[in-house]
Amino acid sequence: MNSYTLPDPSGHFGQFGGSFVGETLVHALDELCQAYDKYRDDPEFLAEFAYELKHFVGRPSPVYHARRWSEELGGAQIWFKREDLNHTGAHKINNCIGQILLARRMGKKRIIAETGAGQHGVATATVAARYGLECVVYMGSEDVRRQASNVYRMKLLGATVVPVESGSRTLKDALNEAMRDWVTNVEDTFYIIGTVAGPHPYPMMVRDFQAVIGKECLDQMPQEAGRQPDYIIAAVGGGSNAMGIFHPYIDHAEVALLGVEAAGKGLDSGAHSASLNRGRVGVLHGNRTYVLQNEDGNVTETHSISAGLDYPGVGPEHAWLKEAGRATYATIDDQQALKAFHDCCRIEGIMPALESSHAIAEAVRLAPTLSKDKIILISLSGRGDKDMHTVAEYSGIQL
Ligand SMILES: *Cc1c(COP(=O)(O)O)cnc(C)c1O
Numbered sequence: 421m422n423s424y425t426l427p428d429p430s431g432h433f434g435q436f437g438g439s440f441v442g443e444t445l446v447h448a449l450d451e452l453c454q455a456y457d458k459y460r461d462d463p464e465f466l467a468e469f470a471y472e473l474k475h476f477v478g479r480p481s482p483v484y485h486a487r488r489w490s491e492e493l494g495g496a497q498i499w500f501k502r503e504d505l506n507h508t509g510a511h512k513i514n515n516c517i518g519q520i521l522l523a524r525r526m527g528k529k530r531i532i533a534e535t536g537a538g539q540h541g542v543a544t545a546t547v548a549a550r551y552g553l554e555c556v557v558y559m560g561s562e563d564v565r566r567q568a569s570n571v572y573r574m575k576l577l578g579a580t581v582v583p584v585e586s587g588s589r590t591l592k593d594a595l596n597e598a599m600r601d602w603v604t605n606v607e608d609t610f611y612i613i614g615t616v617a618g619p620h621p622y623p624m625m626v627r628d629f630q631a632v633i634g635k636e637c638l639d640q641m642p643q644e645a646g647r648q649p650d651y652i653i654a655a656v657g658g659g660s661n662a663m664g665i666f667h668p669y670i671d672h673a674e675v676a677l678l679g680v681e682a683a684g685k686g687l688d689s690g691a692h693s694a695s696l697n698r699g700r701v702g703v704l705h706g707n708r709t710y711v712l713q714n715e716d717g718n719v720t721e722t723h724s725i726s727a728g729l730d731y732p733g734v735g736p737e738h739a740w741l742k743e744a745g746r747a748t749y750a751t752i753d754d755q756q757a758l759k760a761f762h763d764c765c766r767i768e769g770i771m772p773a774l775e776s777s778h779a780i781a782e783a784v785r786l787a788p789t790l791s792k793d794k795i796i797l798i799s800l801s802g803r804g805d806k807d808m809h810t811v812a813e814y815s816g817i818q819l
Contacts, residue, residue: 424670426740431620431707433740439619440703445599448606453621455526460628465521472517473632476550477507479514481633483640483797489767489784496790498783499645500770500800501637501665510773510802511633511661512543512614518629520547523610530609534558534598536591537727538570539806540614545579555579558597562589567727570806591731592719595705615658616735619706623735630664637797638668645795651786653678654799655778656696656749657728659735661801670746679738680782682724683751691723695734696742696749704733725754725810726774728802752778758814760784761804773802774810 426433439449459465473479482505486498503511523531531548534557535541541557548555557574561583564571571581587593602611616623616630634652641648652669654662656679669675684692692698699710702717712720712732724730741747752760757774760781764772772780776799783796790796804811812819 426737427620427624431624433737434743435701436709436739437620437623437707437736439706440708441619441706442603444603445619448602449619449621451526455522456621456625459522459525465525468521469518472521473514477513477517478505479632480636480640481505483637483644485645486768489763490787492767493784493787495788495792496650496786496794496796497645497792498787499641499649499795499797501633501797503633503661503799503801504770504772504776504803508543508546509805510539510543511630511664512540513546514632514664515614515626515629515660516543516547516612518625519610519612520551520553523553523612524551526610528608528610530554530556530605531612532556532558532598532601532609533612533614534591534594535614536560536563536594536730538563538567538574539728539802541579541581542570542573542577543614544612545574545577548579549577556601557581558584558594558601560584560588560590560594563591563594588721615660615731616663616737617658617705617707617709617733623707623737626660627663627667627737630660631667633661633664633799634666634668637665641795641797647795648672648675649795649797650674650790651676651678651794651796652799653680653779653783653786653796655680655729655775655801656734656738657693657731657775658733659738661799663735663737665799666741666747677741677747678782679747679749680778681749681751682726682729682757682778683753684723684725686753687751690720692751693722693724693730693732694751695732696738697751699734701739707736709733709736709739725757725814726778726807728773728775729778750782752781754814756781758811761807761811770800771804772800773804774807776801777804
């Protein structure tokens with residue numbers, strides 16, 4: 421039986437979550453809550469979601485025993501959940517499929533999103549093309565410059581990319597612009613948020629769509645490994661791949677849940693994105709959670725070698741899991757993640773995303789301290805082809 425039923429009807433996970441938005445968005449969020457409430461258990465909706473995940477995304481993604489690496493480390497057995505094998509190369513597409521199916525049922529004709537590194541923008545543009553809906557993606561102009569190939573990818577998929585020139589011209593400015601668009605065009609527009617953040621019901625809804633990851637593991641691990649894992653490890657940016665794999669295991673008290681934040685250039689350097697480890701409780705993107713902020717409560721600049729972890733907040737459910745003691749959150753820095761990236765390529769023949777490399781690095785640190793009969797399951801959230809230029813640059817190699 422499931423004893424875990426959060427959030428409450430107002431979207432709270434203990435003191436975290438909720439909905440902190442201007443009056444103009446209250447109605448739009450109410451409408452979304454009602455629609456999601458209507459369809460989340462609707463057999464036809466769930467059947468269509470499952471069909472798309474199978475035929476468009478390529479699910480189920482396998483679990484894979486990293487046998488050679490486990491042997492080399494001489495401790496626990498390391499397994500990967502292969503989200504890198506999904507269409508578009510990461511877990512983000514799972515959630516985008518769920519939200520666009522909901523948008524269609526709500527009669528929305530236009531999709532908007534905001535993106536930092538461009539990965540959520542690409543996933544959103546992909547599903548919008550799949551269903552023939554108009555798609556507008558907001559992106560800070562600084563990010564547009566840094567992520568030119570993702571911008572081109574979105575354009576190939578038929579999306580309009582709008583460079584945002586305000587503030588620091590990065591993710592948080594794109595977010596404000598997307599919100600502004602939504603307020604103005606709420607009648608015909610659906611806003612697809614890419615992680616377990618934002619105002620209620622987004623953290624719950626995105627988690628539910630991503631929970632397909634953990635549900636598959638619940639079935640696959642006994643079949644392939646003989647039993648459930650002892651540890652599940654996942655990288656945490658906003659927290660959606662981690663929530664997706666953690667959630668079905670929350671009631672399995674014997675399974676330790678371990679999130680990994682980006683320590684960037686070091687926790688004391690100021691250049692990191694470790695919101696749960698170094699943030700304070702505040703409000704960001706419409707919910708209460710841990711936020712990286714200075715004494716005056718201004719959101720601080722973040723850094724990680726992996727663009728997908730570079731976010732000053734974290735999903736409110738992770739804040740709750742940390743406070744409740746059900747999950748713990750470690751940190752891995754740029755150099756440790758880079759080493760895990762290289763080792764994974766060389767030892768397993770799999771090029772992981774730099775985000776996922778943080779989870780891998782933590783597993784590689786942990787495995788030798790455990791006996792050989794223990795099992796660590798890692799969320800391999802995405803593939804690393806997109807990161808080749810970054811890795812080459814850090815290694816002083818010109819492509
Ligand atoms: C975006 C991204 C992440 C971080 O986002 P979460 O919401 O924390 O999952 C992690 N891994 C990959 C491959 C990503 O693209």
